[in-house]
Amino acid sequence: MAGAIWAVTESGDDGLKSISFEVIACGQALAEALGSPLEAVVMAADGSAAAEALAAKRVEAVRVIEDAALAPYTPDAYTAALVEAIKAEAPSLVLFPHSYQSRDWVPRLAAEVDAGFISDVVAHHIDGDDTVFVRQPYQGKLNSDCVFAGDGINIVSLQSGAYLADDAAAGDGAAEIVKQPVNLAAASRTEVLETFQEVENKVDLSRAEVIVAVGRGIGKQEKLPVVEELAEALGAQLAASRPVCDNEWLPIDRQIGSSGQTVTPKLYIAVGISGAIQHLVGMKNSGTIVAINKDANAPVFSVSDYGIVGDLFDIVPELTNQIREAKGTG
């Protein structure tokens, strides 16, 4: 591989986001395998603290793209900044986190610099001359191997949690910090008006010791008593996957996942939930996870401790009864 590998990090109001180190970890592995230099990239209004933190890692250099137009984030400013930097430095492979922010602008960047773009990658391996990137299409039910088909610049975005931030190795000394000049005079067409949290969550599920979570497998709102009774028998809070809230079968403040709440109860029982990554990130660190699903291949089983494969309408009422008996309330 000719040019450098860039690991583009993400900064927010509180500085460097921790997913940035996941990108560094992946970048280090690729740099070693391909014999290419790895450079970290910071994009921020003030990137000095982020640059210092990154310079302590094993990277050849830290490129800092600093401009007042980079906060608050807009897709126009971020795209313009990186297009200019890429044209000036010609890296061969550019890595990003697959975050809500990168989803918004990195496809535009790929179009502008005419790059191949493999998004939402969970792993990679080297196969002869090919670097193979693994994705999880079909909502995580299948895996696919992907390679780049062209010789030009390529872009990869990494699913959060796929690489470990702790694997980002420290360097021997502080890496060189390079200011990357950009000209962002053209105004962003997007005007950011207000950033806010919708409602104070009425139910704080993060404190619940036991959670029964229901997914689209319940079929319709009228069937909810099946899981409500289980929650009651367990003294548990009832929670849900996104489609259940989208359909307004349960209020949005019961949603678990990347756009809902993150929970770590002692016991999490997932009923009729397939286990898409956006749900799993909200519950996978729970103490004990039980999944009930009619599909033996549902991805939810991969993060669970115990599973029962079958129809929830047979299993859940039985579980409710036996829990009541075990607790002497039956």
Add this chain to the structure above:
Amino acid sequence: MKIAVCIKQVPEGDAHLKIDADGISIADADLATEINESDQYALEAGLRLVESQGGEVVVVCLGRDRADEAIRRALAMGAERAIHLNDPAFQGGDAAATARALTAAIERENVDLILTGLQSDDAGWAQTGPILAARLGWPSATLIMEIEPEGDTIKVKRELEAGWFQWLRLPLPALLTIQSGISTVRYATLKGIMGAKKKEITKVTPVDIGLAPDEVGAAGRKTRTTRLYVPEKTKGAEIIEGDAATAVATLVEKLQKEAKVL
């Protein structure tokens, strides 16, 4: 307001996925399909805008003959007409090749707004919308949960992580990718289904929209899928066997004695 809504036909959520002999796609025979979930929400959002502002919704779909079913459903829900990019040359592209084809088809329609889903439930690249906007040189915003038209501009609510949101203003024309849940999706009524039979579906090939066949589909792609497979289970649940009563009894015992959470 003239609005283009991009819809993709995907396997139904519960469909049994059998890997095809080609090793990179899902076997087609008897596959139950539906309109991609977030695209249904995009269509709903488009229809509501037209109901309040006037105008029309044109659905745009790249897919084979069987995508006709998805297009008819969109027309039955209330879209005015459809453009169906249907030609073998369109197949097997990556998001960039697909977006190039969609751009060429939509460009000649002079729309004010393009709505797409935020990602497909099958391939799930989450790229097509913003690439389309970049190709047109239009502003874009993703993960949209509310749209307020304001004349030459629109105000939109974008979803951020962990229950945070953001209000943005964009000049028109613009492209939005719609997040599931923006508003309840309507059902097609019987009248709608009957009416859809008379609505116009324009079938286009690459040449019809000014593209060479080698600019789209597999020939125009920069990424290549080499293998589709069932993931190896490295870790995972202890699956408890038996009929409902037996399995549940074992589970309860394990939760009490092994996990000690009951």
